[in-house]
Amino acid sequence: MTDIQETTIWEGDIQQLKGLVSERALAGETMVLNMGPQHPSTHGVLRLMLELDGETIISCVPDVGYLHTGIEKNMESKRYEQSIVMTDRMDYLSPMNNNLVYCLAIEKIAGLDVPERAQVIRVMLAELTRINSHLVWLATHALDIGAMSVFLYCFRERERLLDIFEIVSGQRMMSTYFRPGGIWRDLPAEFFPAVRSFLEDFPRRIEDYERLLTENPIWLDRTQGIGFLSADDAIKLGCSGPVLRGSGVNWDIRKAIPYSGYEQYDFDVPLGVHGDVYDRYLIRMEELRQSLRIIEQALARLPEGPFRSNNRKYVPPPRSELGQSMEAVIHHFKLWTEGFSLPESEVYVRIESPRGELGCFLRSDGGNKPARVHFRTPSFVHLSALPAMAKGYLIADLVGIIGTIDIVLGDCDR
Amino acid sequence: MGLTSKLGELGIVTVKLEDTVNWARTRAMWPMLFGLACCAIEMMSTQASVYDVSRFGMELMRPSPRQSDLMIVAGRVTRKMAPVLRQLYDQMPDPKWVLSMGDCASCGGVFNNYAIVQGVDEIVPVDVYIAGCPPRPEQLIHGIMTLHERVKQERLEDWV
């Protein structure tokens, strides 16, 4: 057995919680309850410490770090193109978005151009990833609240998306498909019929989910008026994405600070009115439809041309050139043995991931490895909004509130 | 049962008790509902409609360790999570088995660093390792069937 420290398990002395819980808990008037880290509705390994008065939540203290993987530190020891692999494993429900933000950061420092075709493909796959992520959210959120059949339907559709990812990248989940300067390879021919049939089929599926939930009285009872967050509080707590828009704040990075050519697409940003769990549910359902619209437009305007940049300093030459050009062989050799170096600089780029603002801070020191990478992940920020949202509601509502902020612990702890 | 009405009295079949018990154990093995990281999402796919692991007697995932026979360690185990994992394992009643799903759980995978336990076999005894990052649902099912084969070879006195 190894040197696992036992101190991480809280021994149960209430005095240790001083400052975290109210005075009433120390006097034994309220009850302190541990939830997690192994709990079916915490979406992974979240641990919450709840202070309860009867069934009402007085305070809720999240304990994160049960999935801390050291990804940021590990990336410092990998070359730029090697470390993309790590980003997939942060927010494992939307790997393509993580790839995208990291590639955008590298491209910004390098001043690398991305051809139009690659941009459109990136948008298309980022939106497919958004649908993929929202499907898992809907499945687990509904399952937590007790609607088992929605889970089965959502995963049925998700398999089709995973098949599409497998067609383009050879892997179902951890695709590492986006690379600095473009994408790994061009879209294979089977991709188009697969996406078209998905586009054709999926609107009906969304209707199916909505028929099961949107007007279902149990669903309404469990979600309406629960987990309220005012627009002011949402902004103060740093929320973004559907959580912020659920409170009626119009902020979508795809519209506000467009990247990858999002300004050329026509789509709406759904907004909530009440700021409760139900409104956020409606928003994500609408986002599914809007993502379909974007994918349709991207498919229609997909231009011909190269799928990655021609800058040989950063992007390997195509295989066909290797037999003919000595220069191509040299570039190939150099890129696969020592990688590329970035000039000394630091950038912050952000994109709209399915969960909200996903930011990447990258500092380069002139070498072929990042000097420091930091990700501003939406799950981490939203988890800090959880106590504000859960306060005053019943403990039975907590699973709905955890579901509505759509956290992924891999994204939160990294 | 349909078979009985067709054949009438079925008579008596003699089998070894050990075989029957092992057969029963493979046919109703309840895994613990316990996901750690990305691999857990593939584990969920395996339970869901397309792959449907209930074909192998795993109709129920039990969130409580007290009601489960099989621990599927799906994902990377951090140093902070490791004591919890061991506690869960200790709470499971005998007979119990452990499946290590994915590279991270089996050997640390791509994360050779300070935070990740380099293989969950440092903490709990593992019966079957499944490679892949993440393993496909088919691979997980293959791992489960490999475990079934193993359980069928077990001797009853191993557990007493």
Ligand code: SF4
């Ligand atoms: S093996 Fe891969 S997919 Fe599984 S937990 Fe580790 S990084 Fe995630």
